[in-house]
Amino acid sequence: MxxxxxxxxxxxxxxxxxxxxxxxxxxxxxxxxxxxxxxxxxxxxxxxxxxxxxxxxxxxxxxxxxxxxxxxxxxxxxxxxxxxxxxxxxxxxxxxAPRLRGPRIKKGLPRPVTPDEAVNLADTVHALAADEWIGARDRAVLLLLYGAGLRIAEALSLKLGDLPLGERLSVTGKGGKQRVVPILPIVAEAVADYAAKLPFLLDADDLLFRGARGGPLSQGMIQKVTARARVVLGLPATATPHALRHSFATHLLGAGADLRSLQELLGHASLGSTQIYTRVDAASLLETYRNAHPRESRD
Structure with a gap:
């Protein structure tokens, strides 16, 4: 062989x-x-x-x-x-099988963006695009990441036959694990708007999101347009497409979602992967306290 x-x-x-x-x-x-x-x-x-x-x-x-x-x-x-x-x-x-431990990795906390920053990113990639259909495409992808908590690969795996999006969407994530995520009206409308402007004829089994020449859209392109938009908005380098998924999780947790439900929505294999967002939420509260508390502001 x-x-x-x-x-x-x-x-x-x-x-x-x-x-x-x-x-x-x-x-x-x-x-x-x-x-x-x-x-x-x-x-x-x-x-x-x-x-x-x-x-x-x-x-x-x-x-x-x-x-x-x-x-x-x-x-x-x-x-x-x-x-x-x-x-x-x-x-x-x-x-x-061989047993060998890898180096210890200190995990940093995810860096979510605020709700306004998430929406502004989506709107800005739309405004910066050279063509209207491309702008609609980029906005739809980012809203899927923030509005439904999808990974980039999951968003880009949508097919034309998945439309029209309803209130729920079945997603196949890592390891072939399936989950159902809610779809907000603003997300469904953004995807429908893109599909209506798409200049290519596709079959139901074809991937929905396409590049400028008609091939499947790459993750790198979404990362590139997001990087350009965050410069325009003055956001830090941590404002990446994947940060929108972190934001989805953090904002839901802050609104009262329980960890088990959040684990299902994110498609995490273990609850431990989801628990990191409790630390993110606590860190956000502490930062808000430091910025707003009268005694802290005078120091």
């Missing part, structure tokens, strides 16, 4: 069985390719035979190239996943 055949199988497993995002698939395949070439491996048996020392050596080489702690942790996750997949293909028991 050739290396390219191994990589093709790994790619299909990630993209189809695991339903990972295109970005993750590319990154994990790049990690596997480096491992295969460095150790001259060309079969599932040879990959499955790798032990902890082999993975530690691969990671050490990458750290010598200047890999950060966060990147090293992601690289290790990809390595362990690839070796685990190889063991399945080779029929090797999973119990003996």
């Amino acid at each position: 050739t290396r390219e055949a191994l990589l093709a199988s790994w790619h299909d497993h990630l993209a189809q069985a695991r339903r990972r995002s295109p970005h993750t698939v590319r990154a994990y395949c790049a990690v596997a390719r480096r491992l295969l070439h460095r150790l001259d491996l060309e079969s599932w048996d040879s990959v499955a035979a790798l032990d902890t020392n082999a993975l530690r050596g691969q990671l050490a080489d990458r750290r010598a190239e200047g890999l950060s702690n966060a990147s090293a942790a992601r690289e290790l996750s990809a390595l362990k996943g690839f070796v685990g997949f190889a063991r399945e293909q080779a029929g090797v028991p999973a119990a003996g």
